[in-house]
Amino acid sequence: MIGFGASLAYAGFVAMCLAMERHHEQVFRTRAVPPRRRRLLSVLGWLLLVASVLAMVSASGWGLGLVLWAGILTATAIPLSILLTYAPRMALMLAAAPLPAGLALLLSVP
Amino acid sequence: MARIGPSFRSVASLRVRLPPDTERRRLGGLLLRSLAGIGGGYALAALATVVLSLSLPLARSEAVLAATMASFAVHAAAIIWAFAARSALRAVTGLVTGAALLTLIHLVVQGQLP
């Protein structure tokens, strides 16, 4: 569950990044982000972050869950900023991580 | 001067070079703000702690803890205010007003108690 939450937070950050011109350029080589897509991406980003809070809280309760979440945000955002600089494509691909993580979670819960 | 020099220039370099008289006034202003923020801010935070400790509608120990925990936010806010105010004089006036207000609250609350 915690791994799933972390992957959601990462994906949320990636979505938010893609809504920003500078980071969009890093990944897609163009600064132009269509306004509608930008809005969609940033809403998606926030939704994913909210989902990751919920995952953390359901895994460890409110107190511990929120503390864990704050730590996970740092632990996912720092690698993302490094990847965006040195391996932007990889940064994008890793955003798909919630899929396998969620699948693993579903399979592990009887 | 050797230590203050570079930083001061870094702020000043963004502006037109100031005549020495204005520079001295700016330096004086910064000094006054620092004193007001650090010393005055601490005094204000201490005053707020005392007033809140005695007047928060909580158990005595709870009020003391709450007031003391909040005091650092008061101090930080006072320092920020001291540097955010438009002029150094305004900064000082603001802090004094705050202190006066706290004292007033204190007197009112204490006066109501038998």
Place this chain on the structure above:
Amino acid sequence: MKEGFRQSMAWLHRWAGLLVGWVLFAVFLTGTAAYLRPEISYWMRPELALSRPGPADAEVAVRAMQAMAPNSPSWFINLPDERDTTLRVFWREPGARGRGFREAVLDPATGRTVEARETLGGEFFYRFHFQLHYVGVLWGRWIVSICAMFMLVAIVSGIITHRRIFADFFTFRPGKGQRSWLDGHNICAVLALPYHLMITYTGLVLFMLMVMPWGIDRAYPGGRAAFNAEAFGSAPPRPRAGNAAPLSPVLPLVQEAERRWGGGRVGRIVVANPGDANATIQLVRADSERISYNPQSLTFDGPTGALIQDSGEGHPVAEVRGWMYGLHIGRFAGPLLRALFILSGLAGTAMVATGCVLWATKTRQQAARQGRVGFGTHLLEHLNVATIAGLPLAMAAFFWANRLLPAGMPQRADWEVHVFFATWGLCLIHPLFRRGRQAWIEQFAIGALAFALLPLLNVLVTQRHLLATLSEGDHVRAGFDLGLLGCALMLGALAWKVARHRPAPASSRVPSSIPRPGRSVEAAR
């Protein structure tokens, strides 16, 4: 007016950060190390065998204390857990004043004291990060508290100054001199901002009654004992009766406590006036169990074992304070969360370091523009090297001293600390004889080497080297050795990075009024 406001916030941010930056760096780095306090202490006492906590530990410890210190006014028994597997006891010497404590580590199987080398272990980093060393305890705490206040102001003014940091959230542009340092500073600051705010504010709260005593002094003119009783429900100490009475068995009390706490564990046992008719036995709940560090405790009558006082969850505000306390020391954190705390702590360390370097870079740039490099610039760069590169090296030296100083040496624990500071002092002198980046490269490289060789040194001078600990299942020691190699890698990477750095053609010599964006300015030259 808006610009003036931003500028004065920038001024405040820079000066608040700079004035205490070096202290903050040391506090952050040693504080981060303090998350591993039990692990460091365990590693630094290779004589201790791997033991597992058992149900009889409390009983063993009490019997051992009855034999060792029957006349002591108070015993403190720290029960082992998964992290700190040692059974450690402290007691006050009869008739001692102040903090006259003695300490021993017991073998949980036999109750005999285990002879281990004299060392402060992880306790040193822990204590240093809030009260420094060589200055009085109170002085140190005041200095660190004042620095923490500066830090709080630097954080708040930093957020106001660099509002754009939230837009530039993930931006890192390497190889662009000052710009890159600024990006790095922003990343370390923003991405762990909740942690930085939390750790700074809660750090202030830890010593709030020392720094801000005015509220409690006015509300409790009679002294703090009344406050402690009201706020934390701590029982007032019972005076010694003077007639002897045997202590009740402790195991049933421990079981009673665990029942009351719904399976919660006892972490510490405090016995006051053992052997006296007025003895008390206080069982304190383990601090790894709840975030809040408002220790729940049960106090029993010593001779009869009857419950005297149950300090429960505490009042709401006291509980908030307990949360702040607990969040700061992070003892509730399991392995994952502890790793995240350490990561955030390192981000904070890097934030302070990049801030200091950024400032030096800026100053150097300005000095170059004006054609003369003043004493201030040199001092700044010099102190940056000695603090940022020197401290990790000094920490490695501390570990070396632990392994190499003879076991029976008088004041051995103190000498380990002296070696730490002597090494740090050498790091302060060393840049005087080196030009430019050479000092950075050498100190980082020596630090890397010192960390990398520690596991090897272990093979030579102790039985607890990596091969033995791995096969024995002693994960703490094995993990610690691997962690040392990790530190070596990190420092090595830094040394390599600085050495490989090619400054762009010294554009500072080219007369130019516009700072060019691509200009590379190195950290310290």
